[in-house]
Amino acid sequence: MDLAHTEEEEAFRAGLRHWLKAALPELPPRPPPGDWPARRAHDSAWQRALYDAGYADVHWDASPTRRLIFLEETEKAGAPYVGANFVGLLHAGPTIAAEGTPEQRARWLPPILRGDEIWCQGFSEPDAGSDLASLRTRAVRDGDAYVVTGAKVWTSHAEVADWCELLVRTDPQAPRHRGISWLAMPMDAPGVTVRPLRTLAGSAEFAEVFLDEVRVPVANRVGEENDGWRVTMVTLSFERGTAFAGEVVACRRALAELARTARENGRWDDTVLRRRLGRLNAEFRALWRLTQWNVAEAEATGGVPGTGGSVFKLRYSEARQELYDTAAAVLGPDALDLSREWTRDRLSSLSYTIAAGTSQIQRNIVAERILGLPKER
């Protein structure tokens, strides 16, 4: 049981640090949320730079430890995270790599890695929510195409995406989990309408996507027809695995900054507040250690990240909200100023106990799949 890295891993870290030092000053600041075409161009340029330097496929690396080192170093250096490439790099890409045919891998993976094509996720539906398997968007086979009709919601980057990883119902008669298929849908196909969705954070970070008899080639189906639920579980295991690891490093950086602010503005003398900051330090240090634990376990067993990700996500999403509530206590009236990044981050932290499976759904997963408690129904 140790936390040491191999010589090869340390060499990877040193090389990455060296490269970031040179590459980051070249990068213009990221455009504000809302200007999605500019953000897309910015994020794609960064992904292209990573590609040219040989770091583009780090999220798909056989060694999860290298991925953790990558997240740690890029976050410490203040480099941008995956941004608009989130779905392509962390969901669709790994899923196509694991479940796609050789032709599908050749078609879709290189443009994701180069930052040429942006993906969005068409999983959630207005009437489905946490009960993902109750999705209603239907796909009817017509020759060599599926004709897709329905609606999706909470689709990040839909305005600028080229592709959508889309879940559709291909057999309405089958039991709910068995009649679903996983399709790659081109976003410029006739019948696709995108409508931005304004969130409580004030900005339109998500969109609704309406699908009216959209023709998607059968060749774009990843996995077998009606086997999409299993394919989706592969996708979600990546989402719940180490997708948040880089954000823990970001939270630790934010916490250190908060402590500096409190020392400057005098709130540090408030014992209760100071002890709250100390407790958060313990939480985020431990969350980083838990990430390393989960990764070491996945490496030892050779599997994809498993249900351990749910344990992590439950605590992380709550700790993140506690961090921003504590920030509000440190900042005082400034915490109500929407021009402050802290205020915007506090608002967006409210989504963490909902997105990627609500805390209540995660607790069911933990109780049933890890602890073996009986199903409710």
Add this chain to the structure above:
Amino acid sequence: MGFQPTEDQRALRRGVRELLEARCGRDEPRARGAGLDRALWRELGRAGFFSLRLPEAQGGAGLGLPEAALVFEEAGRVLLPGPLVATHLAAGAVPGAADGSAVVTRADGGLVPWLEEADVVLGDASGAVPVRSVDPLTPLHRLPPGPPGEPEPAAVLLTAAEQLGSAGRTLATAVRYAKEREQFGRPIGAFQAVKHLCAGMLVRTELARAAVYAAAVTADPVEIAGAKLLADEAAVQGARDCLQVHGGMGFTWEAEVHLHLKRAWVRAELGQPAARAEEALAAAL
């Protein structure tokens, strides 16, 4: 990165678990009552419980803090009584501590456990008065008010490891009971309210585990303070939730769970209580 127990560490944990489960069965703590079992203490000494980290030249096993943490986690799981941490830390310095022929306790501010049973008391215990201990299996004395001593990081870590073991045990007990006990014609574990209690116990335990094991690897005092804070919470809240899952049964003396809660309260006060751990963690920011 090898942040998982090695094969040797797993074997050590298995061996200790078998030894302790044979000697500290589920009904053992209540049957034994108060008082230290000297025969058990010597048996622990023979098994290397106290000498684990001594160099081989001094009759130890030459192992490190990670192995000690795994062993103390097992001790916490079965509510093993006695000043285990103080005696372990005294091995090599106090004659008889390593082989379990001497019982050693420490007075470093606040509460002193097992003062009357101890053969050797490290620190100043003058003026200590007996307390009617909330934990029927841990006699306590209270020291006169004074500045608290500097906590020894290894002592804090091993106390945290015991808390981790206790949290793991109350979680397993709650889950087993939730699968067996039926109400409204179903096992109570099928109800979401009970499920979510158990899931919360697991989350706290796993977070504490990562913190305790990492602190054992790094031996960093700030990381150890964090491990103690999270392990205290996992043990105390885990025992409370386990009691709740047991319903009325949990409030009886017969159920094991109250012993875990009371011991967890005592351990939370020992070494580095929450307030001091939080201050240490804040100072490091």
